[in-house]
Amino acid sequence: MKAENQNFFEKVYAVVRKIPYGRVSSYGAIAGYLGARRSARMVGWAMNACNGREDVPAHRVVNRKGVLTGKFHFEGTNLMQQLLENEGVEVRENQVVNFSNLFWDPSVELGEKFAEEQ
DNA sequence: TCAGTGACTGACC
DNA sequence: GGGTCAGCCACTG
Numbered sequence: 001m002k003a004e005n006q007n008f009f010e011k012v013y014a015v016v017r018k019i020p021y022g023r024v025s026s027y028g029a030i031a032g033y034l035g036a037r038r039s040a041r042m043v044g045w046a047m048n049a050c051n052g053r054e055d056v057p058a059h060r061v062v063n064r065k066g067v068l069t070g071k072f073h074f075e076g077t078n079l080m081q082q083l084l085e086n087e088g089v090e091v092r093e094n095q096v097v098n099f100s101n102l103f104w105d106p107s108v109e110l111g112e113k114f115a116e117e118q
Numbered sequence: 119t120c121a122g123t124g125a126c127t128g129a130c131c
Numbered sequence: 132g133g134g135t136c137a138g139c140c141a142c143t144g
Contacts, residue, residue, distance in 0.1 A: 027125075045142075062125090064128095124142095130135085130137095131134090131136095
């Protein structure tokens with residue numbers, strides 16, 4: 001019963017899936033892209049719900065500072081970092097190096113047209 | 119039903 | 132310039 005009504009969650013998943021290889025995004029960016037900038041926590045909640053889904057590259061989603069705050073929620077403490085490094089993303093001290101350069105903004109890449117909200 | 123928590127963010131002091 | 136506080140929504144106990 002908590003797998004269909006995830007309107008907001010599904011939107012989050014859709015955006016996260018669109019994150020290109022070797023790129024990373026932030027919770028706030030996704031939330032803001034969905035028209036819920038203040039609901040960045042919900043994005044993290046969605047990530048928690050999609051933790052078991054390989055279709056959703058949750059490891060590509062980090063906080064605004066580029067820190068892998070959710071790495072502890074992965075099976076292995078280094079799994080998130082391993083996945084990112086596997087994609088060519090350098091991670092140091094649980095933080096993405098060149099985060100500003102690797103940052104992927106959905107509102108810019110996908111365009112606001114995809115966001116039907118407001 | 120009510121209250122607390124949570125993978126965040128922005129604003130204020 | 133750095134730390135602290137409040138807000139937001141959804142889910143669990």
